[in-house]
Amino acid sequence: MAYDSNVSESVSRRTLLASTVAIGATALAGCLSDSTGANTDGDSLSGDIRISGSSTVYPVAQDISRQFQEDHSDVNFNLTRDGSSGGFENVFIPGDSDINNASRSIADEEVQQCRDNDFEPVEFFIAQDALTVVVNNENDWVDSISIEDLKKIWSPDSAPETWADVNSEWPDEPFDLYGPATTSGTFDYFTETVVGEEGKIRDDFEGTEEDDQIAQGVKGSQHAMGYLPFAYYTNNPDTVKALTLSEGDSDPVEPSIEAAQSGDYPLARPLYFYANMNKLQEKEHLQEFIRFYVNEADKDFIANDIGYVPSSEKMVEDNVANLEAGINGEYKHS
Amino acid sequence: MASGGASVDRLHGSTDVRLERLKGRLFEIALVAATLVGIVSLVVLFGYIAFDTFQPLTASIQWYLIYIGTLVTPTAAFTLYARRHPPIREANAKAFAVIGGALLVSLVTYIVADALDPYDVLLYVLFGAIPPAVIGAYARRSPDRTYTGPAVVVSTLVGIALAAGLYGVLRPIVGIIAQWVAYVGIVTLPVGAIVAQSVSRRWSLRRAALAVALVLVGTLAVAVGALVAGIEPSLPVVLFSGAVVPIGYVVGDTVANEPEGRIGVLGPFVLIGSVALGAFIERSVGVQGPESYLTPSLLLNSWHGRNAFEAGIYPQLVGSIVIVGFMSLLAFPVAIGAAVYLEEYVSDSGWRGRLATLLEVNISNLAGVPSVVYGLLGLALFRNTLGFGTGVVIAAAGTLGFLILPIVIVSAQEALRSVPDSLRQAAYGMGASRWQTLRTVVIPEAFPGILTGTILALARAIGETAPLVIIAVATTTYTSPDGLFSTAAALPLQIFAARSHPDPAFRHGIVPATAVVLLILMLMMNTTAILLRNRYDRDTHE
Numbered sequence: 001m002a003y004d005s006n007v008s009e010s011v012s013r014r015t016l017l018a019s020t021v022a023i024g025a026t027a028l029a030g031c032l033s034d035s036t037g038a039n040t041d042g043d044s045l046s047g048d049i050r051i052s053g054s055s056t057v058y059p060v061a062q063d064i065s066r067q068f069q070e071d072h073s074d075v076n077f078n079l080t081r082d083g084s085s086g087g088f089e090n091v092f093i094p095g096d097s098d099i100n101n102a103s104r105s106i107a108d109e110e111v112q113q114c115r116d117n118d119f120e121p122v123e124f125f126i127a128q129d130a131l132t133v134v135v136n137n138e139n140d141w142v143d144s145i146s147i148e149d150l151k152k153i154w155s156p157d158s159a160p161e162t163w164a165d166v167n168s169e170w171p172d173e174p175f176d177l178y179g180p181a182t183t184s185g186t187f188d189y190f191t192e193t194v195v196g197e198e199g200k201i202r203d204d205f206e207g208t209e210e211d212d213q214i215a216q217g218v219k220g221s222q223h224a225m226g227y228l229p230f231a232y233y234t235n236n237p238d239t240v241k242a243l244t245l246s247e248g249d250s251d252p253v254e255p256s257i258e259a260a261q262s263g264d265y266p267l268a269r270p271l272y273f274y275a276n277m278n279k280l281q282e283k284e285h286l287q288e289f290i291r292f293y294v295n296e297a298d299k300d301f302i303a304n305d306i307g308y309v310p311s312s313e314k315m316v317e318d319n320v321a322n323l324e325a326g327i328n329g330e331y332k333h334s
Numbered sequence: 335m336a337s338g339g340a341s342v343d344r345l346h347g348s349t350d351v352r353l354e355r356l357k358g359r360l361f362e363i364a365l366v367a368a369t370l371v372g373i374v375s376l377v378v379l380f381g382y383i384a385f386d387t388f389q390p391l392t393a394s395i396q397w398y399l400i401y402i403g404t405l406v407t408p409t410a411a412f413t414l415y416a417r418r419h420p421p422i423r424e425a426n427a428k429a430f431a432v433i434g435g436a437l438l439v440s441l442v443t444y445i446v447a448d449a450l451d452p453y454d455v456l457l458y459v460l461f462g463a464i465p466p467a468v469i470g471a472y473a474r475r476s477p478d479r480t481y482t483g484p485a486v487v488v489s490t491l492v493g494i495a496l497a498a499g500l501y502g503v504l505r506p507i508v509g510i511i512a513q514w515v516a517y518v519g520i521v522t523l524p525v526g527a528i529v530a531q532s533v534s535r536r537w538s539l540r541r542a543a544l545a546v547a548l549v550l551v552g553t554l555a556v557a558v559g560a561l562v563a564g565i566e567p568s569l570p571v572v573l574f575s576g577a578v579v580p581i582g583y584v585v586g587d588t589v590a591n592e593p594e595g596r597i598g599v600l601g602p603f604v605l606i607g608s609v610a611l612g613a614f615i616e617r618s619v620g621v622q623g624p625e626s627y628l629t630p631s632l633l634l635n636s637w638h639g640r641n642a643f644e645a646g647i648y649p650q651l652v653g654s655i656v657i658v659g660f661m662s663l664l665a666f667p668v669a670i671g672a673a674v675y676l677e678e679y680v681s682d683s684g685w686r687g688r689l690a691t692l693l694e695v696n697i698s699n700l701a702g703v704p705s706v707v708y709g710l711l712g713l714a715l716f717r718n719t720l721g722f723g724t725g726v727v728i729a730a731a732g733t734l735g736f737l738i739l740p741i742v743i744v745s746a747q748e749a750l751r752s753v754p755d756s757l758r759q760a761a762y763g764m765g766a767s768r769w770q771t772l773r774t775v776v777i778p779e780a781f782p783g784i785l786t787g788t789i790l791a792l793a794r795a796i797g798e799t800a801p802l803v804i805i806a807v808a809t810t811t812y813t814s815p816d817g818l819f820s821t822a823a824a825l826p827l828q829i830f831a832a833r834s835h836p837d838p839a840f841r842h843g844i845v846p847a848t849a850v851v852l853l854i855l856m857l858m859m860n861t862t863a864i865l866l867r868n869r870y871d872r873d874t875h876e
Contacts, residue, residue, distance in 0.1 A: 050808075052806065059835070063640060066637065077811055078725065078811050080807070080808050080809055082803070082806060094724075096723055096724045096806070211836070229836070232836040235837050306639070
């Protein structure tokens with residue numbers, strides 16, 4: 001035992017010496033070669049930006065933040081999809097996120113809760129999401145429908161059994177209805193605009209979280225009807241047939257970006273984002289990002305690649321005015 | 335005899351016996367059907383996902399012919415050959431394990447250290463590892479080892495606390511050195527220490543010193559080479575000392591010392607070589623390969639919402655790995671400690687025994703609580719009570735830690751229970767105390783089982799989505815998390831988000847491809863668990 005430990009002592013000392021020399025040499029070499037370590041791209045913007053809220057607005061926020069990040073690599077983005085209400089309640093109002101996306105305008109109680117937490121939400125109206133009413137490709141009896149007929153079909157008060165109950169020229173076949181689940185912002189908007197009261201709808205429709213399943217459902221049944229975000233329809237135009245919509249005595253309007261932007265298309269849902277004014281005043285990189293965002297929001301890619309209705313010039317001007325008021329701390333939500 | 339045969343025949347022919355036999359057959363068929371339902375539906379599901387991911391129909395016939403010629407034929411031939419000779423098969427399996435394992439470990443180390451900042455990692459590794467190493471070295475020479483065990487633990491904790499306390503002073507000093515030197519400290523030094531230990535145990539200390547010197551000189555040469563070539567030397571340094579060194583050690587050792595099986599180490603090289611050859615021919619002939627969605631850009635880019643072929647998941651992948659890594663640091667000591675206490679220390683009778691039974695029943699039930707509930711717990715604890723902010727790494731790691739805690743406790747208890755009581759009694763009989771029995775007999779024997787349970791829990795945690803949604807972990811970030819309190823993105827959330835993308839290329843291409851990445855990550859973790867278990871099983875039984 002004693003002999004062993006002596007041997008190990010003598011050799012381990014040598015090992016120690018050898019490794020010390022080696023580590024020393026390594027460290028020295030490292031010190032000498034440290035001239036390449038500098039990493040500055042001449043961009044002063046840095047910091048975090050947290051974006052929470054609606055999953056409908058998420059694609060726009062994601063794409064614009066990606067573009068911004070490419071030019072400003074020191075700005076870290078963090079995007080969550082919690083839904084408009086979930087984002088307000090859990091993340092934005094407690095002051096954790098800088099921006100909350102919303103597919104509806106902020107509610108009065110939510111504004112009040114923000115003020116209770118000592119900040120003002122600054123509103124930006126950035127795009128619209130047109131809803132498309134779709135039927136099966138083999139449906140040859142209807143190309144156009146009025147909002148009044150839609151209300152009759154979807155309202156729980158009338159709840160017609162068959163197509164013929166709504167219009168005697170249509171076949172005497174039962175409806176097969178598909179739509180977004182009741183948790184969706186699309187559902188809230190549709191019920192409010194078409195049926196007349198938020199959340200009011202007949203209870204025998206097939207509700208689902210996935211747009212894909214609505215399209216597949218409508219595709220699978222000749223007497224089906226459903227409604228979808230326009231972005232989904234433009235990316236999958238062959239699956240189902242879109243109906244033109246008319247309101248009152250007006251001419252039927254085809255769902256399109258142009259019609260929604262001009263205001264002729266009756267089912268176009270406004271998309272917003274809200275910024276925390278305190279953070280807006282504090283964070284220079286947040287100001288720059290929102291400036292970039294609102295100026296980018298009227299570009300073609302929003303229509304062509306994301307499938308939403310881009311901002312009009314008027315909206316961009318309003319947004320820039322809100323941004324400046326927010327930076328100066330003068331914005332007041334009304 | 336004849337009459338006996340006749341009566342047996344009559345017995346076999348009787349209706350009762352035939353019915354009984356029929357019942358047995360029908361039961362067996364039902365069991366086979368039950369087994370097949372599960373397996374077939376899984377195969378169909380995975381086949382569907384793989385089909386969408388790799389798009390095999392888009393490749394031309396020539397592409398398949400090239401790869402059948404260069405990849406399938408030689409690999410299959412070699413595998414068949416190796417299977418016939420057990421020593422070769424063993425060497426082949428060992429070579430595959432070391433090459434896969436070393437590449438995986440060094441890549442993950444590089445990715446995580448790169449995300450968290452290598453200088454910080456170096457600081458904590460040095461302060462956490464040097465004091466216990468010094469104490470360990472002292473303990474080898476000193477005959478009195480009473481205090482060394484506790485001292486190793488305490489010195490590690492003190493070292494880490496010191497590093498945290500002196501961070502402001504030390505970080506600028508460490509920051510002077512080049513980044514790759516930090517990686518030498520993180521990867522090369524531990525690898526060198528392991529090589530030294532292994533060599534000195536098998537041969538002599540002199541050889542160990544030589545081996546360490548070789549590793550260091552080799553690493554330096556790689557770094558200098560990279561600097562001369564104008565490449566950032568960090569990744570080459572990590573790959574050399576983390577992968578090339580252990581692979582070289584194991585392969586060289588097998589070739590030198592196992593003359594019967596040495597040809598088996600060629601296995602992985604045959605595979606790599608034939609893939610490279612196939613790729614070379616594919617490139618030079620210009621045939622149409624499959625338009626797979628699982629591409630390098632998927633693994634290395636950050637998310638792109640418009641073009642499916644530019645979308646990448648690197649920050650999400652790193653985020654998931656970092657979250658699960660911190661989670662295991664938080665959860666495993668607690669879980670294994672609780673399991674050892676409940677299994678080995680608590681008495682069966684008295685109020686303590688009843689309390690322990692109550693605890694155990696509750697823990698078993700907690701293992702089945704829906705993960706959303708753990709999300710709410712995490713939100714309440716980390717956001718509302720401790721004020722950590724939503725979606726930060728530590729909140730996510732803590733929430734997932736709570737989620738797997740009961741699973742790990744139950745599996746570790748199971749492993750401890752499977753250690754035969756005779757072993758404990760024998761240890762007590764030789765005068766060992768309870769602590770000595772646990773340390774030298776029970777825990778080493780139970781270790782493979784504990785390890786398997788814990789790594790399966792890791793695999794469960796990495797796929798969790800619901801609790802992460804509740805505590806607002808990010809779906810998309812463009813940078814990897816850089817610390818405990820930085821926000822991280824998680825892979826399952828991005829899969830969920832991409833599922834509702836209007837473009838079918840995302841829904842039917844990127845989603846399955848990302849799912850395959852997640853599955854591969856999980857499979858790698860499970861493989862590690864199995865390999866480690868086999869290794870320790872062999873160590874304890876030989």
